[in-house]
Structures are given as structure tokens and as C-alpha cells.
Amino acid sequence: MDEGLDEMLRINFNITVPDLRCEFASLDVSDQTGTRKHNMTTDIYKIRIDSKRRILGMSAEQQPKPQFGDDAEYGDLPESDAVVTILTPDTFESFLKQHHYVAVDFFAPWCIWCQRLEPVFVRTAKSLPSLHYGQRMRVASVDCQQYGELCASQYIRAYPTIMFYKDGDLSPVEMYHGDRTLEGFLDKFKSLFDGEQDLSEHRKKILHEEDKKEAASKGEIIAKAPGAEGCQLYGHLMVKRVPGNFHVHLQNPSYSMAAVNASHVVGELWFGEPVTYDEMNRLPKDAHAHLYAHRLEGREFISYAPEHTYVHYIKVVTNSYVQSNGDVINVYKYTAHSNEYKEETDLPSVMFRYDLSPMSVKISEKSVPFYHFLTSACAIIGGVFTVIGLLDQIIHQTVRALNKKVL
Numbered sequence: 001m002d003e004g005l006d007e008m009l010r011i012n013f014n015i016t017v018p019d020l021r022c023e024f025a026s027l028d029v030s031d032q033t034g035t036r037k038h039n040m041t042t043d044i045y046k047i048r049i050d051s052k053r054r055i056l057g058m059s060a061e062q063q064p065k066p067q068f069g070d071d072a073e074y075g076d077l078p079e080s081d082a083v084v085t086i087l088t089p090d091t092f093e094s095f096l097k098q099h100h101y102v103a104v105d106f107f108a109p110w111c112i113w114c115q116r117l118e119p120v121f122v123r124t125a126k127s128l129p130s131l132h133y134g135q136r137m138r139v140a141s142v143d144c145q146q147y148g149e150l151c152a153s154q155y156i157r158a159y160p161t162i163m164f165y166k167d168g169d170l171s172p173v174e175m176y177h178g179d180r181t182l183e184g185f186l187d188k189f190k191s192l193f194d195g196e197q198d199l200s201e202h203r204k205k206i207l208h209e210e211d212k213k214e215a216a217s218k219g220e221i222i223a224k225a226p227g228a229e230g231c232q233l234y235g236h237l238m239v240k241r242v243p244g245n246f247h248v249h250l251q252n253p254s255y256s257m258a259a260v261n262a263s264h265v266v267g268e269l270w271f272g273e274p275v276t277y278d279e280m281n282r283l284p285k286d287a288h289a290h291l292y293a294h295r296l297e298g299r300e301f302i303s304y305a306p307e308h309t310y311v312h313y314i315k316v317v318t319n320s321y322v323q324s325n326g327d328v329i330n331v332y333k334y335t336a337h338s339n340e341y342k343e344e345t346d347l348p349s350v351m352f353r354y355d356l357s358p359m360s361v362k363i364s365e366k367s368v369p370f371y372h373f374l375t376s377a378c379a380i381i382g383g384v385f386t387v388i389g390l391l392d393q394i395i396h397q398t399v400r401a402l403n404k405k406v407l
Contacts (some may be wrong), residue, residue: 006330009316009356011237012274017350018053019250020260022046024158025231026251031244045233056229084118084125085140089150092142097168100136103176103185103190104163108145111159117180126184127305133317137189155229164192179298181222234268238369241356249349259350260311262340264304269352270334271316279329283321284363295336299349309343310337311351324367 017025025046026039035289048056087095087104096102105112105121125139144151154163154172162176173192178184228322250260275283301310314336321329334354343349 002063007241008238009241009271010273011239011269011271011354013232013236013269013352014232015052015248015262015350016049016230016232016265016267017051018051018265019157020234020248020250021157022048022170022231023231024250024392025233025248027246027248028234029242029244029246031239031242033240033242035240035244037090038046040237040246043171043237044233047232047234048228049232051230053232054229058123071360084121086140087140089107089147090161092150093168093170095138095140096170097164098140100167101173102137102165103130103139103189104165105139106151106154106156106163107140107141107146108159109143110145110205114160117160118187120180120182123182127182128189129168131186131189137193139185160241164188166192200220243353243355245351245353247349247351250347261306262308262348262350263301264310265300267298269296271334271354272330275329277329281327282323282327284365295390301340303340305342307343307348308340309348310338311353312339314339314352314354315357316354317357320360320362322362322364324365382394 001359027044029035029037029040048054085104102283103124105114105117121139121141128137128139129135131137144156154170156378162180163172164176165176166173167223176188178188178377232250239246248264296312296314316332316334316335318335319331321331323329
């Protein structure tokens with residue numbers, strides 16, 4: 001029986017979800033004792049990646065949350081005929097080509113955050129002509145409920161999403177993560193126009209086409225928003241030693257369900273505290289392979305349809321190595337079985353269900369006292385002399401008998 005006294009178990013993981021943005025990825029934990037923890041952040045790190053799994057930077061969650069402006073906050077603005085242009089698939093590309101910079105709000109009519117953003121966007125449109133460079137900039141919007149294919153082509157996953165475009169290029173300059181206020185939008189337009197990008201000279205050089213491969217190998221920023229974006233989550237959890245689960249799922253109900261794909265890569269998944277170099281050297285050699293026999297590591301799980309959930313069922317077995325000096329090194333082996341199914345009632349997710357086996361494997365190392373060695377050595381030496389004596393007698397008697405026959 002597993003007689004471990006530890007109340008907590010450490011779970012170490014590194015999971016990549018290529019089709020879910022970090023700001024919408026939530027890591028939740030629950031177990032059979034009733035523990036429920038939502039959107040875990042302690043010892044959890046999120047890294048933004050592009051469609052080719054190259055690093056874009058840390059998650060925007062580490063920055064202050066965007067604030068929405070108040071309609072009455074700005075008072076009366078100068079009168080202007082400027083409006084937020086409603087774009088369709090037929091006018092989208094041509095409108096972008098007509099202006100130097102365009103901020104496009106991709107929205108859904110039912111989204112409350114989109115409704116709150118609309119008056120702020122209208123005020124931004126009215127304020128642009130008063131700027132000395134305002135004639136070269138415009139704001140527009142796309143109804144993703146009506147023009148879903150257009151939004152999908154721009155990799156829109158949640159509402160509202162604000163993209164900045166330049167000189168008719170269908171690849172956006174970047175996605176806007178700042179405050180959703182009049183000042184926030186105007187400051188962003190100013191920084192774009194003046195070339196005051198939040199990039200160092202070194203990173204600007206990396207953005208050059210001939211340096212992209214070098215940048216990818218160094219984990220540098222390749223681009224601000226080059227299309228689809230995913231998230232790499234890594235770190236560790238401390239959970240109770242009872243059956244439970246942890247899962248990655250959406251934390252934003254405004255996210256488009258048709259765009260949710262549960263494909264993922266398990267870079268690491270193992271249980272227990274890290275084994276030190278000294279402990280590793282004290283383990284039996286055949287135990288080294290067990291430490292790295294993690295059944296899910298390095299495997300890709302591809303979902304060919306949206307709205308599907310992946311569940312990994314994991315059975316964890318404790319392996320205890322008892323050293324001759326009484327020290328105990330606990331390592332954990334597990335077996336895993338995976339299943340994919342269409343989620344009907346909840347948001348799609350990537351779930352890991354774990355259960356600890358009541359049985360454990362215990363391997364004890366015992367040193368033999370020195371007198372055991374002496375007695376064993378004496379027994380072996382005495383046995384050798386006895387056998388040699390018997391062989392000598394047999395050979396002697398055989399030779400003697402043969403000599404008598406000859407005579």
C-alpha cells in the first residue's frame with residue numbers, strides 16, 4: 001500500500017495550445033474533495049506564440065487590463081462628419097488601400113463589451129480630423145456575426161478585437177491591447193504615425209526578412225500580430241493527493257465557439273519534486289529510464305474539428321527508493337489513455353484527469369555487514385579446497401588403477 005504521508009503532490013507541465021490566445025486561456029484545478037481553483041496564476045507562465053510556434057513574447061495578462069472609456073468623460077467634441085465606416089467583404093481591402101492607417105473593430109452585436117466600445121470608437125472617429133495627421137487615418141468596423149468568413153480570414157477569435165492595418169496590407173500591423181478609451185486610441189495612432197513603436201533597435205533589425213530565421217532560433221520577437229496566435233503554458237501545480245483534474249479552457253464567453261480547437265502539444269508532464277543530480281547518482285541505473293518514461297511527453301494531439309474536448313486519463317503510481325542510509329527518494333510513473341469527443345454543454349478544453357494508485361512500488365537498498373563477506377569468502381575458499389581435494393583423489397586412484405593393469 002502507498003503509505004506516503006505527503007498531503008500535496010506537485011504536477012509539472014509544459015503544454016502548447018496553438019489555436020488559443022494566452023489572454024483567453026484559463027488553467028483550472030478541481031478534485032474530489034470539493035476544491036475548485038479557477039484561472040491559476042501562481043507558478044504558471046504563459047508565452048504567446050505564432051502559427052509556426054515561434055515566440056512572440058509574454059502574455060498580455062502581465063500588463064494592466066484595458067479600461068473602457070465613459071461616454072460622459074470627454075464632454076463635447078468638435079463637430080465632424082467623420083464616422084466609423086462599416087466594412088463588408090467587398091469593401092474591406094479597397095478601404096484599407098485608401099488610407100495610411102486604419103483601426104478596425106471586429107465585433108458581434110450580442111457582445112456587451114462591443115456595445116460598450118462603440119461610443120468610444122465613434123468619438124475616436126470624430127476626433128481624428130482635428131489631428132494634423134488625421135486625414136491619413138480612419139476607423140472602421142466589421143460585423144463578425146454577419147461576415148464570419150471575413151473575420152475568420154483575419155484570425156479573429158474573440159470580440160471585440162481591434163486590429164491596426166497599414167497601407168492596404170491585409171496582414172495587420174498589430175492587435176491593440178491598450179486602454180479602450182479616446183486617449184488610448186489617439187495615443188496609439190500618434191505612436192504609429194510618428195514611428196514610435198515599442199521595439200528596440202535590436203528587435204527592429206530582427207524584424208528584417210533576412211534575420212527572421214536567426215530570431216526564431218533565439219526566441220526573439222518576430223512580429224506583433226502575424227495572423228493566428230497560440231499559447232504555451234508551463235509551470236507547476238500543487239494539488240491534494242486525491243483524484244482530480246486540471247484543464248486549459250476559455251475564460252472569455254465572447255470567444256467564437258466555431259474558432260475553438262483543442263489541438264495541443266504536451267512538451268512535459270510529470271509528477272513529484274525534481275530529482276537532484278546527487279539523488280540521481282544514488283538511484284539504481286535501471287531506475288534512470290523510469291524517470292524519463294513519461295507517456296505523454298513530446299506527443300501532439302490534433303483535433304480536426306472545432307468544439308471538441310480532449311481528455312487524458314492518467315493513473316499515477318508511486319515508486320519509492322529506500323537508500324541504505326534511510327533516505328527515501330519518491331518518483332512517480334504513470335500510464336495515460338486519451339479520448340476526444342464533441343462538447344455539447346460546455347466550452348471545449350484540454351483536460352488531464354489524474355488518479356493515484358493505492359498501491360506503490362518500494363525498492364529497498366540494504367548494505368551487507370563485513371562479517372557476511374568474511375564468512376562467504378571462507379565458505380567459498382573452503383569449498384574450492386574441498387573440490388580440489390576430491391578431484392585429486394579421483395585422479396590419483398584412477399592413475400593407480402591403470403598402472404596396476406599395465407603391470
